Amino acid sequence: MTYLLSEEQSMLRDSARDFLQGQAPVALQRSLRDSDAGLGFEPAVWQQAIDLGWLCAVFPEEQGGLAMGYQGMGCVFEHMGRNLAALPLLSQAVLCGELLLRTANAAQQALWLPALLAGTQRFALALEEGGRHAPLPVHTRARRVDGAWVLDGEKWFVMDGVGAQQLIVTACLEDGSLGLFVVDVQSPGVALQRSRMVDSRNSARVQLQAVRLGDDRQLAAHSHTAQALDAVLDRARICLAAEALGLTREAFERTVAYLKERVQFDVPIGSFQALQHRVARLYTELELLESCVRAALAAIDADAPDLPLLASLAKARASDLCERVLNEAVQLHGGIGVTDEFDLGLFVKRARVLQHTLGDGIFHRDRYALLRDF
The missing domain is CATH 1.20.140.10 (Butyryl-CoA Dehydrogenase, subunit A, domain 3)
Known part of the structure; x- marks a missing residue:
């Protein structure tokens, strides 16, 4: 393995440094906190980050990405840390983007990936169910009722959940295996409440009560x-x-x-x-x-x-x-x-x-x- 950045990755690092210092400095995070901004980030700055290609950076070219690799993306996150830049990049590009790449079928990818990469829809991963990180076991249940999936459960600390249009929800299937479902936040039975975090970032608590979903909303219907x-x-x-x-x-x-x-x-x-x-x-x-x-x-x-x-x-x-x-x-x-x-x-x-x-x-x-x- 080589730790040296390619020319494209170096350009991504330099552009991230300059952009974040100029458009998303620590002063912006203080302003967002003081104004109690519900989104936890500045939409105009987020749109500029999208225009710079950050959402596409690690996606393969055949999916409309730039295929720059994670060494370049890591530099973006490093400068986000230096500036306390509050952007939903992790939830959109890494968590939800990678899950759709790995678990969605061709029709689902064609439906959701273009919107995710363009930033026209925001996605968030509903994973945690308690005060500490524990991906498994999952207590949210997904059961079959009259040819549809019905979800019941509660998710905590959903990163960038406030304002997201789609949630990728982990749930336990009837056979005990893990299931993933894409849930529209406007679906009946979905209740989303803002969680106030000490760092003023966007976080939500989600309740799912008898949320009905079609089969086209299930990702990765297999053992992996x-x-x-x-x-x-x-x-x-x-x-x-x-x-x-x-x-x-x-x-x-x-x-x-x-x-x-x-x-x-x-x-x-x-x-x-x-x-x-x-x-x-x-x-x-x-x-x-x-x-x-x-x-x-x-x-x-x-x-x-x-x-x-x-x-x-x-x-x-x-x-x-x-x-x-x-x-x-x-x-x-x-x-x-x-x-x-x-x-x-x-x-x-x-x-x-x-x-x-x-x-x-x-x-x-x-x-x-x-x-x-x-």
């Missing part, structure tokens, strides 16, 4: 549904790890800059050896995280067999550093680090959500051990 879902989740976990890398690096660099300019006892506090040691340890940990993220992104593009291991390794380290780096950043800033007027607090809140999304460090260390037959 769980494997397909796991493969998609691993790609999303790696993208989240890339976002966490960008966020923690930005918080680290801001902290180092503060240590150089904050004067105490007539000298910059960054000259104190005790603080230098703490910063040096953080720098080492961040370098290790970057290696994990780069290896995992390259593994996606190479379709490497150890991808699940690398995904859990990257997400576990990213989750741990979301807590450690931001805790240290607050402490090294002192009292100003806990004030709302200071941007560091926004990084802390986003880091806390990233830490737990699609599995925290505990979940992924346990998964890594199981994958290695420990």
